[in-house]
Amino acid sequence: MSAILPGATIGFLGGGQLARMMALEARRMGYRIAILDPDPDGPAGQVADHCIEGSFDDVDAAQRLAEHSQVVTLDTEHIPAEVLERIEKTTPVRPSADVLRIIQDRLNQRRFIEAQGAPQVRWAAVSDPESLKEAGESIGFPCILKTRRSGYDGKGQARIERATDLADGWEAIGKAPAVMEAFVDFDREISTLLARGVDGEIRFHPLAHNDHRHHILHISRAPADVPPEMARQAQEIGEGLATALGHIGMIAAELFVKRDGSLLVNEIAPRTHNSGHYTFGACVTSQFEQHVRATCGLPLGDPSLQRPAVMLNLLGDLWSGGEPDWTSVWSHPSAHLHLYGKASARPGRKMGHVLVVDDGKNDPGAVAEKIYQDLQGAAPRASVARAG
Numbered sequence: 001m002s003a004i005l006p007g008a009t010i011g012f013l014g015g016g017q018l019a020r021m022m023a024l025e026a027r028r029m030g031y032r033i034a035i036l037d038p039d040p041d042g043p044a045g046q047v048a049d050h051c052i053e054g055s056f057d058d059v060d061a062a063q064r065l066a067e068h069s070q071v072v073t074l075d076t077e078h079i080p081a082e083v084l085e086r087i088e089k090t091t092p093v094r095p096s097a098d099v100l101r102i103i104q105d106r107l108n109q110r111r112f113i114e115a116q117g118a119p120q121v122r123w124a125a126v127s128d129p130e131s132l133k134e135a136g137e138s139i140g141f142p143c144i145l146k147t148r149r150s151g152y153d154g155k156g157q158a159r160i161e162r163a164t165d166l167a168d169g170w171e172a173i174g175k176a177p178a179v180m181e182a183f184v185d186f187d188r189e190i191s192t193l194l195a196r197g198v199d200g201e202i203r204f205h206p207l208a209h210n211d212h213r214h215h216i217l218h219i220s221r222a223p224a225d226v227p228p229e230m231a232r233q234a235q236e237i238g239e240g241l242a243t244a245l246g247h248i249g250m251i252a253a254e255l256f257v258k259r260d261g262s263l264l265v266n267e268i269a270p271r272t273h274n275s276g277h278y279t280f281g282a283c284v285t286s287q288f289e290q291h292v293r294a295t296c297g298l299p300l301g302d303p304s305l306q307r308p309a310v311m312l313n314l315l316g317d318l319w320s321g322g323e324p325d326w327t328s329v330w331s332h333p334s335a336h337l338h339l340y341g342k343a344s345a346r347p348g349r350k351m352g353h354v355l356v357v358d359d360g361k362n363d364p365g366a367v368a369e370k371i372y373q374d375l376q377g378a379a380p381r382a383s384v385a386r387a388g
């Protein structure tokens with residue numbers, strides 16, 4: 001199929017921050033943007049040409065988006081695969097329904113990773129009290145129970161310390177069908193970020209080193225400081241999985257680095273990824289432009305890093321006393337503020353991020369840490385919590 005060129009409309013299923021940043025890059029390139037989201041004034045709706053208000057399982061709304069677009073992509077893997085299957089009859093959808101069917105169910109994803117022979121955490125399926133008990137016996141403790149569907153930012157997960165807590169742990173995730181995983185005492189977490197084009201071409205962004213707090217990404221540093229052999233292995237794992245999926249677009253593999261230096265796949269995200277936000281400002285081609293290029297069947301861009309960078313996530317907790325005071329961000333010329341335009345802040349909600357690039361004078365990690373401390377300690381500019 002020929003390339004989809006600027007002037008065409010790209011449809012996004014989901015209008016969160018990932019779609020917003022893809023839309024901003026796509027607009028710069030001359031594309032038009034259509035969005036399907038329950039909130040037409042959400043992060044991507046604010047920068048779109050056309051918004052369709054609807055839920056992610058609304059096939060008719062998705063069909064209307066497809067009719068409006070020359071190609072459809074997504075900003076969340078939680079769009080039901082059946083919805084994609086319907087619209088891909090008329091419009092190219094990247095990634096495809098087949099990819100989502102594997103990814104959006106943790107059990108399918110674990111089986112897929114196993115079939116590819118990629119290293120991953122020890123796991124077992126849980127569907128009833130009996131399989132819960134058996135899983136506890138085979139996986140051991142501590143372990144983590146994760147719902148098969150709809151999890152993100154650690155939601156739908158329970159850490160279980162001992163056999164007597166199994167029932168409580170399952171209760172905590174609503175007794176939903178789940179996957180139990182061994183708790184990995186990892187040395188660190190990294191992610192491999194790559195794009196796969198329509199012709200199978202692969203391009204890697206530099207690996208990111210990720211620190212999570214309460215199961216939510218806190219800081220990513222790029223490039224990850226890992227030995228070349230480990231970097232090669234991480235990229236090989238990512239490439240193998242992307243190719244086996246037949247994926248088109250950006251894809252991230254989250255990896256645990258064990259204390260012996262070996263790697264385990266935590267999970268795969270067939271889209272742009274929070275740990276790749278640093279690319280938007282630090283790389284020749286951001287992950288967002290790269291995804292647009294792949295989706296539209298264009299040649300991929302140069303993903304090289306221009307300057308090392310650190311990305312700090314801004315969670316809703318920082319809004320507890322009102323809009324944060326950004327003085328600390330402005331006072332560091334190498335720091336760049338990204339806000340997603342979300343109307344209401346909740347604890348744990350991703351509201352924006354700060355990108356600190358290496359200016360050759362100050363350590364970007366230390367600058368990011370200073371900004372974080374200042375934001376936490378700063379008196380809020382407005383004393384009234386935001387509405388909504």
Ligand SMILES: Nc1ncnc2c1ncn2[C@@H]1O[C@H](COP(=O)(O)OP(=O)(O)OP(=O)(O)O)[C@@H](O)[C@H]1O
Nearest residue numbers: 121144151152153154155181182183184212215267
């Ligand atoms: N088996 C495990 N052992 C140790 N830590 C884990 C394990 N599973 C998850 N974690 C920790 O919790 C974090 C979030 O887990 P996971 O990636 O499964 O969550 P998620 O809800 O899919 O989040 P997201 O989609 O935002 O990455 C991981 O990055 C890691 O820090």
Ligand SMILES: [Mg+2]
Nearest residue numbers: 153254266267
């Ligand atoms: Mg994750």
